[in-house]
Amino acid sequence: MSHEHRGHGPHKVGHVKEVTSLANPIIKDIKALTNKKSREESGTFMAEGLKLVIDAIELGWTIRTLVYAKAAKGKPLVEQMAARTVASGGLVLEVSEKVISSITRRDNPQMVVGIFESRWKPLREIHPKQGETWIALDRVRDPGNLGTIIRTADAAGASGVILVGETTDPFSLETVRATMGSVFAVPVARATPEEFISWKKHAGVSVVATHLTGSVDYRTIDYKKRPVVILMGNEQSGLPEHLAKEADALARIPQQGRADSLNLAVASAVMLFEARRHLLSLDEAK
Numbered sequence: 001m002s003h004e005h006r007g008h009g010p011h012k013v014g015h016v017k018e019v020t021s022l023a024n025p026i027i028k029d030i031k032a033l034t035n036k037k038s039r040e041e042s043g044t045f046m047a048e049g050l051k052l053v054i055d056a057i058e059l060g061w062t063i064r065t066l067v068y069a070k071a072a073k074g075k076p077l078v079e080q081m082a083a084r085t086v087a088s089g090g091l092v093l094e095v096s097e098k099v100i101s102s103i104t105r106r107d108n109p110q111m112v113v114g115i116f117e118s119r120w121k122p123l124r125e126i127h128p129k130q131g132e133t134w135i136a137l138d139r140v141r142d143p144g145n146l147g148t149i150i151r152t153a154d155a156a157g158a159s160g161v162i163l164v165g166e167t168t169d170p171f172s173l174e175t176v177r178a179t180m181g182s183v184f185a186v187p188v189a190r191a192t193p194e195e196f197i198s199w200k201k202h203a204g205v206s207v208v209a210t211h212l213t214g215s216v217d218y219r220t221i222d223y224k225k226r227p228v229v230i231l232m233g234n235e236q237s238g239l240p241e242h243l244a245k246e247a248d249a250l251a252r253i254p255q256q257g258r259a260d261s262l263n264l265a266v267a268s269a270v271m272l273f274e275a276r277r278h279l280l281s282l283d284e285a286k
């Protein structure tokens with residue numbers, strides 16, 4: 001995808017480009033953002049819906065392009081976002097419903113779409129403090145799981161998410177949808193397993209890995225002594241030995257019934273809220 005969006009000359013507030021053709025090259029570039037390669041090359045991604053666009057702009061994310069359907073024209077919040085986009089050097093496109101459906105690949109599309117600059121938290125800048133909880137995910141594959149975990153980390157007051165190894169992209173349309181906007185609120189870092197292990201050795205954290213054969217009941221872990229990094233295994237194969245052996249504790253969520261394991265996002269939620277429960281009682285004791 002080209003970086004031309006910023007180079008369309010100075011935009012006055014109120015300057016809007018109208019597009020009705022699917023063959024328009026800017027629309028083609030935006031549609032290409034469904035591919036990971038295009039997202040990586042352009043350093044941008046797409047978020048659908050006015051609420052997400054407002055959240056992102058309020059949280060300081062850089063918008064490159066705001067796209068809205070003709071039907072949304074004149075709505076005060078849409079106009080405000082358009083003015084903010086232009087003021088920060090971005091482009092505003094007013095498009096037909098056909099164009100916005102094709103961008104989002106939906107029959108009933110959102111009326112507003114934003115193209116934002118991607119943002120990764122560098123691992124070396126993560127210095128967890130007492131009382132913080134982070135969650136690290138080993139080779140997470142499913143975009144719905146990743147989005148749900150980012151959303152849950154946000155809701156549980158966790159400090160951020162670390163993606164370890166080859167994972168699904170947090171900036172894919174499907175993941176962003178599943179985060180319900182939390183992708184803009186929760187820092188996301190990425191690391192190779194080696195980088196993660198070497199970071200862990202210096203970060204002063206306690207890594208609590210979850211494992212179906214873990215020796216410790218997850219409720220008995222001390223989540224308060226040091227900042228905790230909860231480490232979750234891959235959906236299919238679980239946590240590999242080279243990561244499991246680096247953990248300070250291998251925690252198990254005791255189960256009943258016939259299910260072998262919990263879904264990754266569900267297990268993550270159980271862990272994140274257990275950590276929160278321990279930390280909240282610490283606050284209350286103060």
Ligand code: SAM
Nearest residue numbers: 210211232233236238239252253261262264267
């Ligand atoms: N077949 C995989 C295995 O053998 O580990 C199942 C992986 S499970 C779907 C995905 C991840 O969720 C696991 O690697 C673990 O981190 C976590 N998990 C799921 N159920 C768990 C449980 N009862 N106790 C601890 N961790 C669990």
